[in-house]
Structures are given as C-alpha cells and as structure tokens.
Amino acid sequence: SVLADKGIQVHMWTRNEQQMNEINTKHSNQRYLPDITLSPLITAFTDMKEALHEVEAVIIVAPSSAIREVSKQLKPYWHEDMLVVHATKGFETESMKRISTVISEELGCSEGHIVVLSGPSHAEEVVKKCPTTVVVASLEEAQARRAQDLFMNTYFRVYTNRDLVGVELAGALKNIIALGAGMSDGLGFGDNAKAALLTRGLAEITRIGVEMGANPLTFSGLAGIGDLVVTATSQHSRNWRAGSLLGQGKPLQEVLNSMGMVVEGIRTTKAARAISKKYGVQMPIATQIYHVLFEDMDTKTAVEALMGRDKKNEMEMMSQETYEQWHT
Ligand SMILES: NC(=O)C1=CN([C@@H]2O[C@H](COP(=O)(O)OP(=O)(O)OC[C@H]3O[C@@H](n4cnc5c(N)ncnc54)[C@H](O)[C@@H]3O)[C@@H](O)[C@H]2O)C=CC1
Numbered sequence: 204s205v206l207a208d209k210g211i212q213v214h215m216w217t218r219n220e221q222q223m224n225e226i227n228t229k230h231s232n233q234r235y236l237p238d239i240t241l242s243p244l245i246t247a248f249t250d251m252k253e254a255l256h257e258v259e260a261v262i263i264v265a266p267s268s269a270i271r272e273v274s275k276q277l278k279p280y281w282h283e284d285m286l287v288v289h290a291t292k293g294f295e296t297e298s299m300k301r302i303s304t305v306i307s308e309e310l311g312c313s314e315g316h317i318v319v320l321s322g323p324s325h326a327e328e329v330v331k332k333c334p335t336t337v338v339v340a341s342l343e344e345a346q347a348r349r350a351q352d353l354f355m356n357t358y359f360r361v362y363t364n365r366d367l368v369g370v371e372l373a374g375a376l377k378n379i380i381a382l383g384a385g386m387s388d389g390l391g392f393g394d395n396a397k398a399a400l401l402t403r404g405l406a407e408i409t410r411i412g413v414e415m416g417a418n419p420l421t422f423s424g425l426a427g428i429g430d431l432v433v434t435a436t437s438q439h440s441r442n443w444r445a446g447s448l449l450g451q452g453k454p455l456q457e458v459l460n461s462m463g464m465v466v467e468g469i470r471t472t473k474a475a476r477a478i479s480k481k482y483g484v485q486m487p488i489a490t491q492i493y494h495v496l497f498e499d500m501d502t503k504t505a506v507e508a509l510m511g512r513d514k515k516n517e518m519e520m521m522s523q524e525t526y527e528q529w530h531t
C-alpha cells in the first residue's frame with residue numbers, strides 16, 4: 204500500500220489462490236486487513252515467475268520459518284540489479300543465522316546487497332496511513348538509500364542506517380520482551396513491571412547485540428526502543444497478545460491455535476537461548492521466558508527468579524572489552 208500510494212505497480216506473491224482472487228477482484232484482504240480497500244495498483248499472483256516479471260525491487264516478508272524456502276524459490280528470477288529488502292523479524296532457529304544471511308546464501312549474493320526494513324510499523328496502522336517511521340539498514344549504504352527512496356512517502360518516513368546486524372537483532376529480539384510484557388499484563392501486574400521489563404529487556408538486547416557486532420546506538424533508535432515500545436504495548440501486537448494469554452495461565456498450544464498469525468517471539472526465544480550460550484552473554488529475561496515456553500515453568504515462578512537474581516550494577520550492559528571498544 205505504501206508503494207501503490209506513490210503510483211508504483213505492486214505485484215504480491217501468495218500461495219493462496221483464494222487470497223489472490225480476493226485481492227485482484229475485490230481489492231480486499233478481509234482475513235488480515237478487514238474493512239480496508241486496497242489500491243488497484245496491487246495485483247496478486249500465485250506464480251512467482253509471473254509475480255517477478257520485470258520487477259525492480261523485491262520485498263520479502265515471509266515468517267522467519269519460511270525465509271530459506273521462499274528465498275530458494277526466488278533465486279531463478281533474481282538478478283544483480285534487483286533491490287532486495289526484507290522485513291522479517293526473527294532468526295533461522297536451527298542455524299541461529301540472521302535473515303539477511305539466509306537470503307544472501309540462497310540468492311548467492313553478498314550480504315551487502317540485502318536491506319532490512321524494520322521499526323515500529325504494525326500493518327493495521329500503516330494501511331490506514333497513520334504516520335509511521337522506519338529504518339532501512341544495509342552494509343552497502345547505496346542499497347539502503349535505494350530502499351529509502353522507494354518507500355518514503357507522506358505518512359511513511361524512512362531513515363537509513365549502516366548497522367544491518369544491530370537492526371536485524373533489535374527487530375528479532377524485541378519480540379521476546381513483548382511476550383514478557385504481555386505475560387506481566389496477563390498476570391495483572393502494573394505499569395512499573397512493564398517499564399522494568401522494557402528497560403532491562405533493552406539492556407539485554409543491547410548486551411548481546413554489541414557482542415555480535417552491532418552498534419549500541421542502534422538500540423536507542425527506531426528498530427530498538429521504537430519497536431520495543433510498540434510491540435510491548437500495542438493492541439495490534441501478536442507477541443504481546445500471546446504473552447498476555449500465557450500470563451493468564453493458558454497453555455502455549457492453545458494460545459498459538461487462537462492467534463492464527465505468526466508469533467515470531469516464540470521461535471526467537473529458542474534462538475536467543477542458543478545465542479546467549481554461544482556468546483556467553485547473560486539474557487535473564489529471555490532465559491526465564493524460555494523456561495515458561497519450553498520447560499513448563501509457571502509465569503509467577505519466572506518473575507520470582509528475575510526479582511531474586513544477584514545484586515547488580517545497572518551499567519553492566521556489556522563486557523569491559525566491548526565497552527572500551529565503543530568508548531575509546
Ligand atoms: N504484521 C506486521 O505488522 C508486521 C510484521 N512483521 C514481520 O513480518 C513477518 C511476517 O509477519 P506477518 O505477515 O504479520 O505474519 P502473518 O502470520 O500475518 O502472515 C504470514 C503469511 O506468510 C504466509 N506463509 C507462511 N509460510 C509460507 C511459506 N513457506 N511460503 C509462502 N508464504 C508463507 C502465510 O500463509 C501468511 O499469509 C514476521 O517476521 C513479522 O515479525 C514486521 C513488521 C510488522
């Protein structure tokens with residue numbers, strides 16, 4: 204919709220023939236965006252070859268679990284001049300790889316070619332033209348600028364950033380904290396608890412992020428604090444909603460069945476647990492959420508464990524070595 208509002212012809216690829224017909228004939232997508240009329244410039248296809256015929260840019264927004272498969276399908280129709288943007292927030296859980304790594308592996312291009320688009324941007328509000336700001340990051344600044352030029356419109360403001368790693372990590376890891384914020388609300392805790400989760404959540408995201416090569420300042424930006432706030436507080440957030448149901452004591456499978464859309468934070472919690480072990484970085488909130496999701500720990504016990512941790516200094520955000528790297 205953002206692109207079509209600029210007069211750009213948009214091809215959408217879907218596996219679902221019924222959805223394709225609905226978009227092409229009724230210009231609607233009732234299941235995902237009820238009561239919204241889509242631009243006639245948006246045409247849906249189920250055939251990827253047709254969808255990609257003569258396109259200049261491709262935007263990949265499949266759930267993280269489908270990224271490798273979708274990138275593989277894209278490969279035969281991709282060429283060097285085609286801009287590749289993704290807006291997926293997660294990891295490939297099995298390999299712990301970031302999304303741009305998986306896409307570049309499958310396309311056979313350098314990671315510098317890939318752009319990530321992230322930040323506080325629930326589709327339900329973007330499609331209503333509510334003012335939204337996002338960040339596009341790429342190791343190659345020219346690619347990020349191409350994406351900025353492509354997406355920027357009157358209600359969709361786009362910033363660039365060179366920190367691909369930080370933007371991808373921030374977008375993926377905030378979903379875990381949003382699950383925690385939902386659990387806190389589901390348990391009936393108040394604003395103090397939620398503010399604590401967001402603040403200490405950002406501290407642990409920053410801590411692992413800088414160990415993995417991210418710029419700490421990225422976490423104060425749209426992909427960091429911006430998206431964390433929106434995902435942990437918005438009525439549209441699937442991660443917050445799922446967390447809230449878990450906090451109310453509903454079993455995980457029942458929660459997932461009731462959502463009907465992807466809740467990326469669940470898979471990402473698994474990846475974060477593995478990454479925190481690999482890098483030897485403490486992620487106490489993600490660890491407790493892992494226990495709740497995958498080891499049947501009760502949410503109240505998880506809260507007690509977090510509140511009862513050893514005494515800490517608030518500034519222990521990163522290792523001394525990394526701190527010195529960024530402050531000398
Ligand atoms: N919904 C939102 O407002 C935002 C979502 N995102 C991210 O976008 C990604 C996708 O999220 P949503 O579209 O919201 O999820 P969704 O659950 O609403 O829709 C996912 C779509 O992908 C399709 N799909 C699943 N597996 C597939 C496969 N193997 N091949 C092709 N299509 C497949 C599903 O059929 C469904 O149509 C996630 O990583 C999410 O974090 C990022 C920013 C905002």
Ligand SMILES: O=C(CO)COP(=O)(O)O
Pocket residue numbers: 292322323324325378381430433434439440441442443465466467
């Ligand atoms: O990342 C998002 C908004 O920026 C979407 O978050 P949810 O998947 O929790 O709805």
